[in-house]
Amino acid sequence: MTPAARIAAAIELLATIESETRPADQVASFFFKNRRYIGAKDRRAVADTVWRVLRRKARIDWWLERLEHPAEARARVLADLAFEGQSLEPSLFQGAHSAPPPGREEKRLMERLKGCDLFHRDQPAWVRGEFPEWLTPKLEALWGNDLAAQVGTMRDEAPLDLRVNSLKADRDAAIASLAAEQIKAEPTRWSPLGLRLMARAPMVQLQAWRTGLVEIQDEGSQLVALLTDARPGMAVCDYCAGAGGKTLAIAAQMENKGRLVACDVAEWRVDKAGDRLRRAGVHNVTRRVISGAADKWIKRSAGSYDRVLVDAPCTGTGTWRRNPDAKWSLTPTDLAELLDSQRVILTSAARLVKAGGRLVYATCSILPDENETQIQAFLATHPDFKLVPVPGLWSELVGTECPVDQPYLRLSPFSHGTDGFFAAVLERVGATSGS
Ligand SMILES: C[S@@+](CC[C@H](N)C(=O)[O-])C[C@H]1O[C@@H](n2cnc3c(N)ncnc32)[C@H](O)[C@@H]1O
Numbered sequence: 001m002t003p004a005a006r007i008a009a010a011i012e013l014l015a016t017i018e019s020e021t022r023p024a025d026q027v028a029s030f031f032f033k034n035r036r037y038i039g040a041k042d043r044r045a046v047a048d049t050v051w052r053v054l055r056r057k058a059r060i061d062w063w064l065e066r067l068e069h070p071a072e073a074r075a076r077v078l079a080d081l082a083f084e085g086q087s088l089e090p091s092l093f094q095g096a097h098s099a100p101p102p103g104r105e106e107k108r109l110m111e112r113l114k115g116c117d118l119f120h121r122d123q124p125a126w127v128r129g130e131f132p133e134w135l136t137p138k139l140e141a142l143w144g145n146d147l148a149a150q151v152g153t154m155r156d157e158a159p160l161d162l163r164v165n166s167l168k169a170d171r172d173a174a175i176a177s178l179a180a181e182q183i184k185a186e187p188t189r190w191s192p193l194g195l196r197l198m199a200r201a202p203m204v205q206l207q208a209w210r211t212g213l214v215e216i217q218d219e220g221s222q223l224v225a226l227l228t229d230a231r232p233g234m235a236v237c238d239y240c241a242g243a244g245g246k247t248l249a250i251a252a253q254m255e256n257k258g259r260l261v262a263c264d265v266a267e268w269r270v271d272k273a274g275d276r277l278r279r280a281g282v283h284n285v286t287r288r289v290i291s292g293a294a295d296k297w298i299k300r301s302a303g304s305y306d307r308v309l310v311d312a313p314c315t316g317t318g319t320w321r322r323n324p325d326a327k328w329s330l331t332p333t334d335l336a337e338l339l340d341s342q343r344v345i346l347t348s349a350a351r352l353v354k355a356g357g358r359l360v361y362a363t364c365s366i367l368p369d370e371n372e373t374q375i376q377a378f379l380a381t382h383p384d385f386k387l388v389p390v391p392g393l394w395s396e397l398v399g400t401e402c403p404v405d406q407p408y409l410r411l412s413p414f415s416h417g418t419d420g421f422f423a424a425v426l427e428r429v430g431a432t433s434g435s
Pocket residue numbers: 221239240241242243244245246247263264265266269290292293311312313314341345
């Protein structure tokens with residue numbers, strides 16, 4: 001592809017992402033699937049441009065508004081070119097598959113943006129930090145003086161983390177297997193099973209991935225799975241299992257021994273777990289689609305699980321590095337609905353826990369409303385559960401330096417280099433659950 005064709009494709013992809021409700025990565029994968037003629041290198045270049053624009057959207061839009069130019073996909077890509085120091089050479093809009101040449105207003109826009117910094121001192125915190133304006137009070141209350149640094153890191157691209165599948169390999173063997181395919185991986189700081197790749201890699205083409213030695217999983221997710229303390233022979237339920245990311249980790253902790261039930265309300269997600277389980281050599285998992293909190297299976301299974309993980313549906317505010325588009329569609333109503341579902345899910349999953357068993361509640365959100373506040377409300381209505389502080393569990397369950405000194409696991413990209421994650425470990429002390 002010529003540079004001109006790449007720019008045209010980036011404008012088209014960005015416009016498609018903006019016109020759809022599906023996540024940007026799904027739209028992009030469909031976009032490229034329908035354009036097989038775009039080779040891998042060009043795909044990467046087009047996606048890089050689009051993702052860079054998505055990561056800078058608030059700042060680009062701030063500049064477009066200041067210069068009284070309509071904010072739409074084409075203007076955003078042109079502005080991004082200007083911030084990248086590119087001038088509007090005619091060749092960038094000439095030849096096969098190129099975008100129409102810039103008009104007078106666009107040329108004027110590019111002229112005025114020339115030499116400007118993407119950041120400007122008049123930009124409010126939410127523009128500089130690239131987060132939805134309505135979240136400002138919540139994030140200020142959470143991070144205070146650290147707000148700029150915390151959200152600054154969330155603008156960046158996330159590293160690629162792998163979890164070594166202990167059913168098939170140890171960390172050294174996985175590093176060696178990756179090295180044989182010229183992939184450099186380093187052990188992660190907090191997770192004893194984690195590897196961080198030094199550069200992007202086409203994972204699904206690698207032997208280490210194809211043969212199930214490693215699975216793609218953020219270090220924070222790995223730590224949540226370890227905190228479940230699932231052991232061989234136990235009865236364990238992964239209540240919001242989705243496509244099985246944490247189920248795979250838990251199955252490995254259980255050494256394939258015992259009973260692991262992976263539930264979810266979304267059948268398509270549960271279906272997607274099948275191939276991953278096979279590749280990882282996992283065979284102690286039963287997948288179960290449930291209808292929701294009132295599902296009869298929950299009633300029948302009350303009090304029969306040693307460990308229950310609730311990896312609750314959440315705002316995903318901890319994963320903005322990976323999904324920079326998602327934050328812009330998040331609304332206060334979405335948050336309110338999620339808080340309701342989390343409360344219902346937690347209460348319903350708690351019924352499954354045996355006396356003496358544990359319930360781990362986790363989200364990939366950084367918002368206290370979805371985290372500490374949910375746990376405090378749950379404990380207030382469930383006197384038969386108590387909080388087990390994470391630092392006291394860490395050395396036995398994880399074995400590395402503990403990243404927190406408070407009862408909950410609370411991770412952020414700035415403080416820990418992981419996605420934003422939260423986990424609380426609760427233990428059932430009595431025989432019956434409260435309300
Ligand atoms: C954060 S995702 C889970 C990710 C998964 N645990 C992993 O590690 O890959 C939350 C999941 O909760 C599921 N979910 C939503 N409502 C639910 C409910 N009422 N009961 C069980 N699962 C639910 C969603 O379908 C989604 O798959």
